[in-house]
Amino acid sequence: MMVITTLYDLTISPFVEFAFMRRALVGAIALSLGAGPIGVFLMLRRMSLVGDAMAHAILPGAALGYLIAGLSLGFMTAGGLIAGFVVALLAGLVTRITVLKEDAALASFYLISLAGGVVLVSLRGSNVDLLHVLFGSVLALDDPTLLLLAATATISLAALAVLYRPLVLECVDPLFLRTVSQSGSATHLGFLALVVLNLVAGFHALGTLLSVGLMMLPAFAARFWSTTIEGMIGCATGIGISSSAIGIIVSYHLSTPTGPTIILTAGVMYLISLLIGLKNGLLLRLIPRKHFAA
Amino acid sequence: MTQATAIQLHDLTLGYDRHPAVHHLDGYFEVGSLTAIIGPNGAGKSTLLKALAGTLQPLSGSVAMPEQDMRVAYLPQSADIDRDFPISVEDLVGMGLWRKTGPFGTISKQDRLAIAQALDSVGLAGFEHRMVGTLSGGQMQRVLFARLMLQDAAIILIDEPFAAIDTKTVQDLMQLVQQWHSEGRTILAVLHDMGLVAKFFPDCLMIAREPVAWGKTSEVLTEAHLAKARAMIEAHDPHADYCERAA
Numbered sequence: 001m002m003v004i005t006t007l008y009d010l011t012i013s014p015f016v017e018f019a020f021m022r023r024a025l026v027g028a029i030a031l032s033l034g035a036g037p038i039g040v041f042l043m044l045r046r047m048s049l050v051g052d053a054m055a056h057a058i059l060p061g062a063a064l065g066y067l068i069a070g071l072s073l074g075f076m077t078a079g080g081l082i083a084g085f086v087v088a089l090l091a092g093l094v095t096r097i098t099v100l101k102e103d104a105a106l107a108s109f110y111l112i113s114l115a116g117g118v119v120l121v122s123l124r125g126s127n128v129d130l131l132h133v134l135f136g137s138v139l140a141l142d143d144p145t146l147l148l149l150a151a152t153a154t155i156s157l158a159a160l161a162v163l164y165r166p167l168v169l170e171c172v173d174p175l176f177l178r179t180v181s182q183s184g185s186a187t188h189l190g191f192l193a194l195v196v197l198n199l200v201a202g203f204h205a206l207g208t209l210l211s212v213g214l215m216m217l218p219a220f221a222a223r224f225w226s227t228t229i230e231g232m233i234g235c236a237t238g239i240g241i242s243s244s245a246i247g248i249i250v251s252y253h254l255s256t257p258t259g260p261t262i263i264l265t266a267g268v269m270y271l272i273s274l275l276i277g278l279k280n281g282l283l284l285r286l287i288p289r290k291h292f293a294a
Numbered sequence: 295m296t297q298a299t300a301i302q303l304h305d306l307t308l309g310y311d312r313h314p315a316v317h318h319l320d321g322y323f324e325v326g327s328l329t330a331i332i333g334p335n336g337a338g339k340s341t342l343l344k345a346l347a348g349t350l351q352p353l354s355g356s357v358a359m360p361e362q363d364m365r366v367a368y369l370p371q372s373a374d375i376d377r378d379f380p381i382s383v384e385d386l387v388g389m390g391l392w393r394k395t396g397p398f399g400t401i402s403k404q405d406r407l408a409i410a411q412a413l414d415s416v417g418l419a420g421f422e423h424r425m426v427g428t429l430s431g432g433q434m435q436r437v438l439f440a441r442l443m444l445q446d447a448a449i450i451l452i453d454e455p456f457a458a459i460d461t462k463t464v465q466d467l468m469q470l471v472q473q474w475h476s477e478g479r480t481i482l483a484v485l486h487d488m489g490l491v492a493k494f495f496p497d498c499l500m501i502a503r504e505p506v507a508w509g510k511t512s513e514v515l516t517e518a519h520l521a522k523a524r525a526m527i528e529a530h531d532p533h534a535d536y537c538e539r540a541a
Contacts, residue, residue: 044379165397169389172379172426179347179368180392180445227380227425 224277390444
């Protein structure tokens with residue numbers, strides 16, 4: 001009985017006792033649902049750093065929204081979305097019509113955007129506000145923010161269902177997709193839009209920089225547990241959700257900042273997967289195993 | 295008897311950075327013809343296929359396909375497929391059904407059967423659930439031929455399909471090409487193996503940036519033509535004047 005009571009005190013009672021804990025959990029779960037599959041596709045397309053770049057690109061938009069209307073959900077969200085889309089579109093255009101490759105084009109615009117964002121934030125407001133934009137406030141999610149997170153998850157999953165086949169094809173054999181269909185560019189842009197949307201939703205909870213963590217770390221971890229896309233998406237989502245739950249509880253007991261603790265938990269999960277993952281985990285290499293006859 | 299024209303080339307010039315890789319090519323491929331496209335490296339063979347597949351805009355001139363419903367299936371040189379991507383052989387071959395399934399259509403039981411049959415006909419029966427990352431080079435080429443088969447196109451373009459492929463696989467895949475030919479499809483293949491060309495391909499187009507010869511294979515594969523093709527200068531002339539040849 002003692003053990004059960006202790007377990008209850010450690011894991012369940014904080015959520016029973018405090019509404020802000022429940023809100024944090026629901027928000028983080030919603031984020032994980034959308035970010036998990038998107039992270040897997042980013043990883044498989046060798047675009048793992050694109051999420052990072054986009055997160056930086058979003059900052060000035062959010063800052064501009066903040067300058068106009070203070071800590072307003074609507075303005076900061078709209079600003080972030082616009083900045084993200086503009087950078088994605090400009091980078092796409094430059095990639096298509098000049099010699100610069102996508103990584104260079106994206107880097108150039110996110111750097112401009114980031115510098116602009118920092119200047120904008122410092123024009124008004126204290127460092128506390130900057131901290132909010134950079135690292136989010138997962139323990140202070142109000143109703144509209146929760147709705148935004150839930151809506152983002154819904155839109156992302158529905159859009160991924162629609163984009164799934166062209167997206168896979170675009171990853172595996174883009175030239176083939178181009179010969180059978182005109183949907184290649186639309187698919188790519190649609191996918192980038194989903195990345196931006198999830199990062200913007202994520203920055204309210206985790207901040208612009210850390211929201212990438214909930215997208216990418218579970219995806220990397222999933223690579224060590226499955227060899228199929230479906231399996232990886234399932235694993236990544238599961239790892240994202242459990243990282244969120246564990247991270248929130250740990251931060252409650254240790255009084256650490258919640259957002260970073262969630263991402264750190266995801267990081268630990270990734271390191272564990274890297275070590276003991278059943279698909280090409282490091283430990284498997286150390287165990288001598290017999291090979292097959294054919 | 296005059297055959298219908300599958301592909302008509304009007305004074306076609308293709309290239310990169312305005313330097314021609316295929317220069318003023320005029321002519322046509324008949325419906326149901328089986329043509330080998332030969333020439334030295336850098337002669338513009340792949341460039342020509344790209345233009346026919348619609349992935350490269352001509353610098354001048356045009357490509358026309360006058361017949362109704364002439365869909366093109368294109369297998370590029372060492373297709374730039376991400377072989378690390380976690381996708382099964384069945385799913386990759388199934389892409390050949392895109393015209394039927396589109397982005398959302400389901401893969402029916404019948405479709406799966408068609409995929410299995412296509413795999414069987416390239417000698418890979420039972421490979422459906424293998425991941426493409428585990429295939430050898432020759433097996434991958436067989437898989438791509440199975441996909442090409444499912445595309446069920448009237449015009450088939452294949453670019454150096456037998457580079458680094460063993461004799462047995464070449465034989466099997468050549469048999470498939472002949473089967474497509476007997477089904478009345480129009481086939482263009484870029485090849486380097488002159489023995490193969492002479493044995494299996496009734497028609498031949500030899501280019502070396504400029505068209506060298508085009509017609510019956512026996513009349514194209516002459517020492518004089520080969521010598522002319524070899525004399526092509528590969529490098530672009532950065533100081534070249536603009537081409538004033540009348541269109």
